[in-house]
Amino acid sequence: MGISKPSRRGFQICCGVTVILLIILATVFTILAFTVFKPKEPEITVYPQGLENITFGFEGFLNATANATIAMIVGINNRNYGSFKFKNTTGFINYRGDVVAEVPIQQSFVPARGKVNISTYANFMVDRLISNTTFWADVLAGSVNFTSVTTVRGKATVFKILKLHASVPSICDISIFIKSQSIETSCKTKLKL
Structure with a gap:
């Protein structure tokens, strides 16, 4: 018994949204690391x-x-x-x-x-x-x-x-x-x- 076409499509959309969110989070953390949280000399x-x-x-x-x-x-x-x-x-x-x-x-x-x-x-x-x-x-x-x-x-x-x-x-x-x-x-x- 396989996954039906509507559930497979929903799974692909869910995976796509998750990947996009992970890329956005990684970008935000990278920007913060190189700007706000960049180590400064005391x-x-x-x-x-x-x-x-x-x-x-x-x-x-x-x-x-x-x-x-x-x-x-x-x-x-x-x-x-x-x-x-x-x-x-x-x-x-x-x-x-x-x-x-x-x-x-x-x-x-x-x-x-x-x-x-x-x-x-x-x-x-x-x-x-x-x-x-x-x-x-x-x-x-x-x-x-x-x-x-x-x-x-x-x-x-x-x-x-x-x-x-x-x-x-x-x-x-x-x-x-x-x-x-x-x-x-x-x-x-x-x-x-």
Whole structure:
């Protein structure tokens, strides 16, 4: 016993409508993925707050060490429709190719399309900084330039369903102007999924 012609025709119409609906849904999701939900780079800003403490140490007669701590706020603006939860990490501040400070960044959660300020500090190894032959020349010229490098790793979650491993490498240029005692920062980030 076979399918009658009217039922076969109804089946073909049903299949055709289903295929058309699937194509429309796939097109809509593709357009949304490349426009509204396209991953955007988070905006990261560093705000140095001020000198916290200075310590000096002596190891023997000629070996002296000096450290200084500068309080900082790291502002993260997540422009994406997915939240981002990241693990503890450490940033490094370089002066002309030498690491002169470490910046611990505690794990945090950045909501979708939200902003978070993270309080931290930079532990400067002053002895490394002042032993660089160009440091005093830069101070006398009126500005000292640093570069901070950090990679934050964690999970991005979209609509509480899709969870992706993500990393956000960040490079910030930090300029300290001696005369005006002001600081300018400029950061570039790249979201990697």
